[in-house]
Amino acid sequence: MTSTLDPAPVGLATILGDPDAFLAETWGVRPRSYRPTALPGTPSPAELWEQFDCGLFVSPYFAVLRDGRPVPLGTVTETRVVQQQPRVGYADGAAVRAHFATGHTVRLNQPEDWHPGIGELVATVREDLRATVRAALFLTPADTVGVPARSRRDHVLVVQLQGRTGWETGDGDERADFVLDPGDALYVPADVVYAGSVRGGDSLHLALSVSRPGPGEFAAAAVTGFLESAAADAVAGTHHYLSPAEKVAWLRTELTAYLTALDTGELVRRAVRAHQGAEGA
16 A cells, blocks of 8 residues: 555656755745645555564664654563574564554654655755655554654654644744645654654654755865865875974865865765765664
């Protein structure tokens, strides 16, 4: 089973509309809800429960949460013999179901690693935003708080797949409430407080956490490029003859010249690659 919308080529435009308008008007500014024109194929709750029953999920690809905190792993996992060796951390389907029945949320981590449709979405949004993107699926029972109030350093994009959820964002004069039905999406900027609760029956939603390189990473990328430049190579054999003051003067002159001539696009590419690599490590 797929999402409520037909599978189609996915990207930022299919979920949030015109990417340029989104980045100029909404990104980092305010929460906003959307009605995507297309979504990727996604697993249904029944398919997810089938995989739990078959024992295909293993830690850390899943967690069971109460009030946003994971329960002890030993209460929802079992040890299995795989290739004649005991392997810990396999999901105990019956235990996970029992926790779900008593109001616990089931979180599936990094579904982009094992589900093609979500993997495609993550890859295209990652490219569209030139950012690091991580995904998680949240299966939450009826009439419970699926996401306690919190803020994150990452930007968050929520896509409702099954059921209905209500979301409170911000506080004071900046507070805004949203209701998401299947096929709806919500963007929440970094550092904005938000909380989600289930309205009615069981809910399944996909959350994408998005982060882009900050000033420090751009500076690090620039310095790394400078240290690989011809000027840095040229001084390598002579710096032993320079005094500390002369080295500082050389650095001020050559680094200023390097930064003045540096191609902005290349610096962005370097910083994005470094950020994505660090976040994926």
